[in-house]
Amino acid sequence: MSVTDAKSLPKAFNTKTAERGLALARSTLQIEADAILALKDRLDGPAGDGFARALEVLLGCTGRVVVSGIGKSGHIARKIAATLASTGTPAMFVHAAEALHGDLGMITSHDALIAISYSGEANEFISIIPFIKRMGAPLIAITGNENSRLAKLADIHLHARVDKEACPLNLAPTASTTAALALGDALAVALLDLRGFREEDFALSHPGGALGRRLLTHVRDVMRSGDAIPAVGPDVPLTTALLEITRKGMAMTAVVDENFRTTGVFTDGDLRRLIEGGHDLGKLKMADVMHCNPRTIGPDQLAVEAVELMEAFRINQLLVADADGRLVGALHIHDLTRAKVI
Structure with missing residues (x-):
């Protein structure tokens, strides 16, 4: 057996490995919880009105809120778009890379774009920003770097920096994606309330769910x-x-x-x-x-x-x-x- 093969074999699961797994799980949850709590103090941003301005833009949007990302941020963007759509804010997901190859045509001047990139340096976003600006659609960026190109080019920046990832190697997006998702949920919930969205409205977009059956069945x-x-x-x-x-x-x-x-x-x-x-x-x-x-x-x-x-x-x-x-x-x-x- 080669050294490579030996390394690929799983370690025997015993009390020691179980305890280590539990310790890592607790650490992960604590790191991610801390990352979310830290967002509270950054909602208003350096200008003092970041989150409030984002709400104003999204409330005034006469088209759709287009949420975009790439990689793990793309998965988060897709979920945020789904949450917005089901709580009274018309929204859709557009993959940042696909936008460069035709999907940019899905975005109009009546829409608002939420771009999610922890580094704020994703080339896919940097490449499409001139077209978004020319179109006149407002751009809201969610990044972990307020000095990034995306943050500086955006009309509104929401700071989602985390002190560290939950990944022991501090590499895999974990706490950072959790923070971005929580920030998206915060936007959706605030918009829901500001729109006067009710339980009955939620049921209308969820007719197949238990709530829909309860509220729509006569x-x-x-x-x-x-x-x-x-x-x-x-x-x-x-x-x-x-x-x-x-x-x-x-x-x-x-x-x-x-x-x-x-x-x-x-x-x-x-x-x-x-x-x-x-x-x-x-x-x-x-x-x-x-x-x-x-x-x-x-x-x-x-x-x-x-x-x-x-x-x-x-x-x-x-x-x-x-x-x-x-x-x-x-x-x-x-x-x-x-x-x-x-």
């Missing part, structure tokens, strides 16, 4: 309708109503008048209580056993409101009625579970 989207609604008249014998309950599988039936307005409800819990009370089921009609004025919800209300009603009154079913009180649907808690509203 009762009409999940309720049972038409022939699937268990409903009988008040003069129907209880025994006939029990067949309706069994057929529709909702463990209850609505009681409606001739205009299909809800007048009552009867559940399997009511049935158990009648049996325990020794009642003659064959002699009872729905008008004798139903609960009058049942709780209802409108079809245009949010499904999450139906969940709140069910939880508040400890019920598993809910009737859906329109503005005139006519029965238009029925909702079981299982319907809400299937729709992933809960």
Whole structure:
């Protein structure tokens, strides 16, 4: 076995190596935490208004915020662009190297550019800055060197210097990329608040997520309708109503008048209580056993409101009625579970 092969073999994992790994992990987290905390005192920059000016420019941008980087900074830039876009600030990622080969055409004078380069000397950025300046798009630079060419050529510079990388060799971008990412998050959160961005707005851009389902799903989207609604008249014998309950599988039936307005409800819990009370089921009609004025919800209300009603009154079913009180649907808690509203 050659010396090279021997060096490539992993060391045996034991208590000593485990302790060293944990020590390095703790050190990494501490170094990166310190790097983020140090950013707080640099937000205003040498001119006294760096971060605030960046917010003003981004708020006034009538196009898109273009976030760009190369290497590890490119990955950070892509994430920042995604965060901005999902929190109310239209944004996109453009790779700095690709910008030199045609993607510069994606940027317009209505856009604002955020360029991320820890050294501030990336040739790809230096090469495209004249075109950005000629176009008239404002340039915000995030670098770790306030004396770099990129920092000096930018309209606004946000200083993201770190004392050292978490990498034991002080080479791999670790603390520096974490700091840049945190600074991007700070911009996104501040913009979110200044735009009056709400929970509902977030749901609109995340319709496939849990929040989107909770905030965008209406009762009409999940309720049972038409022939699937268990409903009988008040003069129907209880025994006939029990067949309706069994057929529709909702463990209850609505009681409606001739205009299909809800007048009552009867559940399997009511049935158990009648049996325990020794009642003659064959002699009872729905008008004798139903609960009058049942709780209802409108079809245009949010499904999450139906969940709140069910939880508040400890019920598993809910009737859906329109503005005139006519029965238009029925909702079981299982319907809400299937729709992933809960």
